[in-house]
Amino acid sequence: MKKRYWIVMALALALVLGVLGVACGKDEPTTSTDAGGAVTTAGAGPTETLKIGAMVSLSTPQGLEMQKWLTMFAKIKNEAGGWDIGGTKYKLDYIIYDSGISDTTQTRSAYEKAVLQDGVKHIVCTWTDVPAVAVTVTEPNEVLWMGLDFSPDTLKPEFNYTIRAQCLSFALGAAYNMQKYYVDKGAKTSVICDTDTLQSQVGNANWAKSGELAGLKELEPITFPNDTADFAPVATKIKSLDVDLVEFAYVNNPDQLVNLIRALYDVGYDKFIYPGLIDPEMLANIISQVGEEYVEGWSGMYYDPRGIQTDPEMLALVDRYEQEYGELSQEGIYWIGPWFLFEEAVNATQSIDVDVLTEYLKSMDHGVNTICGYTQLFARPDVGIMGTVDSAPGHYMYEILDGQMVAKRTVSVKDQYLVSIKALGVVEPFQKYWEENGRPTFPEEESLFDFSDL
Amino acid sequence: MDLSLFPQILLNGLMIGGIYALIASGFTLILGVIQVFNFAQGQFYMLGAFIAIAVVTNLGLPYPVAIIVALLATAILGALLYFAVIQWTTRSGFFNTMLVTVAFGTIVAQTAMLSFGSREAVLPPVVPGTLSLGGVTIPNGKLVVIAGAVVVMAALHFFMKTRIGVSMLAASENRDVASLQGINPKRVFWITMAVGCGLCGVAGALVAPVLAASGTMGSTIFIKALLVVLVGGTGSMSGALLAAFVVGIAESFAFHFVGHLGLLVIFVLVAILIFFRPGGLLGKPLPVPGE
Numbered sequence: 001m002k003k004r005y006w007i008v009m010a011l012a013l014a015l016v017l018g019v020l021g022v023a024c025g026k027d028e029p030t031t032s033t034d035a036g037g038a039v040t041t042a043g044a045g046p047t048e049t050l051k052i053g054a055m056v057s058l059s060t061p062q063g064l065e066m067q068k069w070l071t072m073f074a075k076i077k078n079e080a081g082g083w084d085i086g087g088t089k090y091k092l093d094y095i096i097y098d099s100g101i102s103d104t105t106q107t108r109s110a111y112e113k114a115v116l117q118d119g120v121k122h123i124v125c126t127w128t129d130v131p132a133v134a135v136t137v138t139e140p141n142e143v144l145w146m147g148l149d150f151s152p153d154t155l156k157p158e159f160n161y162t163i164r165a166q167c168l169s170f171a172l173g174a175a176y177n178m179q180k181y182y183v184d185k186g187a188k189t190s191v192i193c194d195t196d197t198l199q200s201q202v203g204n205a206n207w208a209k210s211g212e213l214a215g216l217k218e219l220e221p222i223t224f225p226n227d228t229a230d231f232a233p234v235a236t237k238i239k240s241l242d243v244d245l246v247e248f249a250y251v252n253n254p255d256q257l258v259n260l261i262r263a264l265y266d267v268g269y270d271k272f273i274y275p276g277l278i279d280p281e282m283l284a285n286i287i288s289q290v291g292e293e294y295v296e297g298w299s300g301m302y303y304d305p306r307g308i309q310t311d312p313e314m315l316a317l318v319d320r321y322e323q324e325y326g327e328l329s330q331e332g333i334y335w336i337g338p339w340f341l342f343e344e345a346v347n348a349t350q351s352i353d354v355d356v357l358t359e360y361l362k363s364m365d366h367g368v369n370t371i372c373g374y375t376q377l378f379a380r381p382d383v384g385i386m387g388t389v390d391s392a393p394g395h396y397m398y399e400i401l402d403g404q405m406v407a408k409r410t411v412s413v414k415d416q417y418l419v420s421i422k423a424l425g426v427v428e429p430f431q432k433y434w435e436e437n438g439r440p441t442f443p444e445e446e447s448l449f450d451f452s453d454l
Numbered sequence: 455m456d457l458s459l460f461p462q463i464l465l466n467g468l469m470i471g472g473i474y475a476l477i478a479s480g481f482t483l484i485l486g487v488i489q490v491f492n493f494a495q496g497q498f499y500m501l502g503a504f505i506a507i508a509v510v511t512n513l514g515l516p517y518p519v520a521i522i523v524a525l526l527a528t529a530i531l532g533a534l535l536y537f538a539v540i541q542w543t544t545r546s547g548f549f550n551t552m553l554v555t556v557a558f559g560t561i562v563a564q565t566a567m568l569s570f571g572s573r574e575a576v577l578p579p580v581v582p583g584t585l586s587l588g589g590v591t592i593p594n595g596k597l598v599v600i601a602g603a604v605v606v607m608a609a610l611h612f613f614m615k616t617r618i619g620v621s622m623l624a625a626s627e628n629r630d631v632a633s634l635q636g637i638n639p640k641r642v643f644w645i646t647m648a649v650g651c652g653l654c655g656v657a658g659a660l661v662a663p664v665l666a667a668s669g670t671m672g673s674t675i676f677i678k679a680l681l682v683v684l685v686g687g688t689g690s691m692s693g694a695l696l697a698a699f700v701v702g703i704a705e706s707f708a709f710h711f712v713g714h715l716g717l718l719v720i721f722v723l724v725a726i727l728i729f730f731r732p733g734g735l736l737g738k739p740l741p742v743p744g745e
Binding site for chain 1: 459462463466467469470473474564567568573574575576578579584591593596664665666667668670671674675677678705706709710713714716717
């Protein structure tokens with residue numbers, strides 16, 4: 001009996017160790033071994049360490065992918081002997097904190113650890129934290145926050161160090177380009193279908209506005225709980241509406257998207273579907289469920305720069321990613337855009353001083369190239385913010401032809417900016433702002449929308 | 455209401471109910487016999503799906519073999535969980551065991567995220583196509599799920615009438631008296647864990663051809679399984695079966711009429727039910743620690 005017990009215990013221990021081995025063997029989170037301030041003295045090589053924080057949910061595909069990218073950026077800088085800033089070589093220590101999924105307690109805890117314990121002065125890239133909570137830690141402690149926010153919570157004139165380096169305020173150009181594509185194919189009515197979250201509610205309302213601008217009649221969005229196990233009821237409801245287009249604007253969970261499309265196919269929905277963000281692997285999975293014919297002619301977002309991005313530096317980053325981690329995954333690639341803005345600000349100012357960087361970012365007059373195309377910061381005169389604190393990110397569009405994703409075009413920063421202003425009905429304050437400060441200049445990209453269309 | 459949609463919505467509910475029935479029956483079996491609130495139950499469902507997909511796509515074995523492999527693998531893991539942890543923690547109380555299963559579930563879920571990657575995994579439809587009957591569309595794959603659920607539940611029904619099944623029921627009622635009758639409670643308990651977890655594994659394997667799998671699928675289904683067990687009555691197999699279809703159908707209709715608020719409506723109805731019938735439809739109230 002005793003012998004049998006020990007055999008079982010040994011097996012169980014081996015299982016647990018195996019599980020832990022798998023868990024720890026991959027994707028080691030970046031951790032800082034330095035305590036104290038944001039800049040600490042290191043040994044040989046770079047003379048100092050620059051700590052940068054990122055706040056992501058490590059339970060989401062996007063967060064895990066962002067962790068890979070940001071860790072890789074630090075590695076590249078450090079391999080080059082450190083980041084030369086103002087004549088000082090800095091070892092870059094990118095610390096990735098798990099801030100949970102829309103979890104106020106975990107967000108506060110992660111930010112307090114970063115800012116108060118680890119002494120981080122720059123938060124660059126966020127995902128699914130609670131920005132309204134984040135700024136209550138970053139603003140009073142004079143920490144630069146370059147994050148993602150879909151809500152107006154971080155859009156306040158009194159904030160000094162808050163830059164919405166990734167947001168949806170100026171992201172409706174991408175929606176417009178996509179919706180115009182389907183309108184040109186004959187779509188007249190549409191319904192947005194999405195997970196029921198606070199952020200998606202804001203996003204969906206904006207998305208519907210651009211749909212109306214593109215010429216679609218947008219019906220009331222259909223949202224489903226995140227724990228939906230079977231999407232047949234969702235598909236049945238969509239089919240009963242008899243719409244020409246279903247828009248999966250912000251369905252971020254790949255399995256949910258595949259299941260939704262499969263459910264629509266199963267109930268016999270045979271009109272247009274905008275699948276949102278997918279990649280070739282997901283497309284192959286979708287085709288395995290519904291066949292190639294069903295997806296022919298769909299168009300959506302695309303973050304893979306190969307075949308459309310011309311900047312060799314960005315393509316080199318993709319190559320490096322594949323060397324480090326294997327095949328490129330699109331899940332985190334868009335949400336790391338703030339890094340490129342931060343890198344540009346540091347290189348331009350040759351400083352890591354938060355005030356210097358903030359001043360530079362708030363008066364930016366040009367776009368910055370990212371892996372996903374150009375991104376640019378703009379002022380928000382409609383809410384009384386005259387500094388450039390809100391971003392218009394770039395996008396790529398694809399079209400599905402013969403079961404393949406074909407890069408179609410880049411959605412320009414100009415489209416993102418102008419379409420958003422028009423769709424959100426805030427033309428007047430912006431026109432006043434342009435009269436006083438001049439119209440912004442944009443990266444050279446083909447656009448569908450111009451000032452004359454406002 | 456468009457009455458032509460009624461049969462389709464009803465059928466959608468039945469299909470969802472079939473999935474819930476398998477998971478909840480394993481959950482309620484463990485709760486009823488060992489009195490362990492197994493928070494890791496959903497993860498066995500996820501593991502079953504991934505194992506089935508791996509067996510078919512990586513090993514090239516037929517789908518029925520994949521179901522058997524998923525059943526065996528999750529059953530063995532369940533038994534190991536009992537031997538390694540649960541048999542010790544049950545002595546120190548209901549809540550300690552519950553917390554241990556929370557920890558185990560978290561480890562499995564996070565390991566899945568890291569091991570299987572952040573991607574969805576799919577199995578091509580085993581029985582492609584749909585069956586159309588008077589405006590009602592039934593995907594053939596989901597008919598297989600319902601049929602599979604019926605077969606598994608029938609097998610479980612007969613299993614519970616075997617010597618070991620009767621021993622399970624006896625041990626669940628009074629383990630001391632069962633011991634005096636010659637029943638070895640430890641043996642009964644590890645078999646219960648194996649059967650309960652294996653049922654979830656089978657559920658995962660059955661849905662793999664109709665639903666894309668992901669590392670988070672176990673966590674999302676668990677809340678529904680819990681709901682089903684509460685409605686059906688803790689420890690009641692027939693209650694779980696009935697409740698699974700009640701919840702599935704309610705969810706389908708609620709979503710159609712009140713959209714994303716459907717789940718809220720169901721929770722309110724469940725709260726009212728539990729208020730008037732703490733034991734659910736056919737079961738007994740939740741075990742109170744210390745009693």
